[in-house]
Amino acid sequence: MKRDDLVDLNAFMAVAAEKSFTRAAAKLGTSQSALSHTLRRLETRLGVRLLTRTTRSVSATAAGERLLATLEPAMDMIDGELASLGDLRDKPGGTIRLTTSDHAATTVLWPVLERFLPDYPDIHVELGIDSSFADIVTDRFDAGVRLGEALAKDMIATRIGPDLRMAVIGSPDYFARHPAPVTPQDLARHNCINLRMMSSGGLYAWELEKDGREIRVRVDGQIICNDTRSIVRAATAGLGLAFLMESSVAEPLADGRLVRVLEDWSPSFPGYHLYYPSRRQPSAAFALLVDALRYRP
Numbered sequence: 173m174k175r176d177d178l179v180d181l182n183a184f185m186a187v188a189a190e191k192s193f194t195r196a197a198a199k200l201g202t203s204q205s206a207l208s209h210t211l212r213r214l215e216t217r218l219g220v221r222l223l224t225r226t227t228r229s230v231s232a233t234a235a236g237e238r239l240l241a242t243l244e245p246a247m248d249m250i251d252g253e254l255a256s257l258g259d260l261r262d263k264p265g266g267t268i269r270l271t272t273s274d275h276a277a278t279t280v281l282w283p284v285l286e287r288f289l290p291d292y293p294d295i296h297v298e299l300g301i302d303s304s305f306a307d308i309v310t311d312r313f314d315a316g317v318r319l320g321e322a323l324a325k326d327m328i329a330t331r332i333g334p335d336l337r338m339a340v341i342g343s344p345d346y347f348a349r350h351p352a353p354v355t356p357q358d359l360a361r362h363n364c365i366n367l368r369m370m371s372s373g374g375l376y377a378w379e380l381e382k383d384g385r386e387i388r389v390r391v392d393g394q395i396i397c398n399d400t401r402s403i404v405r406a407a408t409a410g411l412g413l414a415f416l417m418e419s420s421v422a423e424p425l426a427d428g429r430l431v432r433v434l435e436d437w438s439p440s441f442p443g444y445h446l447y448y449p450s451r452r453q454p455s456a457a458f459a460l461l462v463d464a465l466r467y468r469p
Contacts, residue, residue, distance in 0.1 A: 180214040181243060181302075183207055184222055188232045188240055189310050246310060248449065264456040265294030272317035273303045275400060276444045279419050280333040281317065281465070290462045295457045301368040303398075309449060314458060320442025326450060332465040333444040337418040338379070340434040341425065345410035352433045353413075353461070356387045357381045362389035363412040368398040378415045380437040391415075443467070 186196040187207065197204045215222050222236035228333060233238060233377040278298055285297060300313065308316045320331065340353070346363075353359050358393070359378070375396065377388040391395070393412045397403045400420050407414040407421075408429050414421075418438075424430040446465055 180210055180217075183210045184214055184236070185240065185243055187211060187230060188236060191230050193230060218405060226235075226248055239466075248309065263294050264292060265296075266455055266457045267296040267298060267463055268315070268458055269298045269300065269313045270315055270317065270446075271300040271302055271308060271311065271313045274301050275420060276317040276333070277416055279302060280444050285314055288461065292457070292460065295461070296313070296459070300323050307446075315446050315448035315462075317446055320360075320445045327447040328446045328450050329445040330462055330465070331443070331467045332446050333467055334469070335440040336443045337440045338415055338438050339382075339418045339421060339425070339432050340378070340413060340415050341407055341421055341430045341432050342413045343408055343410040343429065346407075346412065347431060347433075349410075352431075354388050354434075356434065356437060358401050359389050359391050359413070362391075364393040364395075365403050365406050365412045365414045366391060366393060366396040367403065367415075368396050370398055374430070378417075380434065381439050382437045 183200065186200055187193060190196040190199060193204050193207055197207045200207065210222060218235075220235040221233050222239060224233055226233050270281070270388075281299065300311075308314070316367060317332070318365075319336075320329070342350075342352075350362060355380075364378075368374075369376050375390070377390050378390060380387045381440065391413075394412055394426065395403075395406050397406065400416060402461070403414045403416060404421060404424065406412060408424055421430055425432060446462060
């Protein structure tokens with residue numbers, strides 16, 4: 173295989189992943205016209221169309237999907253082997269790319285990284301904060317952080333945090349004006365702060381459970397947010413009830429700015445896990461980080 177072939181194939185994978193010549197060109201540090209020329213050259217050489225182009229989007233053809241199915245695991249293997257070369261150095265090093273939510277980064281990753289990184293100056297960590305659960309293979313991440321109940325079966329998973337709980341909360345001022353809910357059905361009579369899901373674009377249905385009985389409640393209210401900090405601020409200001417991770421509101425609950433209700437409807441559930449493809453050969457640096465993150469009760 174010629175060197176130009178690898179360059180062209182990498183360009184094809186970038187366009188297919190981004191579904192846009194503009195975004196792929198920015199990611200590769202080239203111009204849109206140069207990237208378009210590269211893809212036309214590759215298609216001409218192969219004698220098949222790899223991409224379907226419209227004015228609004230770009231998608232892989234059947235031939236393109238077949239080529240991607242071969243390229244992605246091969247490129248993962250190459251990346252893993254390149255990373256494993258760090259094992260031959262006296263000190264482990266290299267860059268580890270992780271995709272994670274803001275909550276997981278704040279509560280689980282940062283406390284460990286603050287202790288870990290000073291001991292390994294040649295190890296670099298890149299965090300991609302994204303609540304929409306990026307595809308770690310397609311987006312070229314080394315690993316991701318996800319709740320234990322949402323892990324794909326073909327991944328290696330390491331538990332890195334304790335069990336978690338959700339909490340229905342509101343301010344004392346809000347409860348001075350509205351009676352506290354006693355059952356999940358009572359939430360229909362309350363002004364609730366909705367969360368817009370980054371992954372689906374829909375509103376999150378509050379998931380409550382008691383004695384094995386699960387209820388998903390669609391709430392309504394004046395405010396919709398897509399980030400936890402804004403929801404905490406709105407709830408603290410007395411603008412409605414919120415449903416958030418218990419650890420996200422530990423401080424305002426402790427100092428009385430927020431009050432918890434329906435606590436018996438919020439059981440614990442599996443916490444955060446670090447996950448990565450089973451076919452990837454971990455580097456020495458990655459293995460050290462996994463061990464540092466491993467949850468030890």
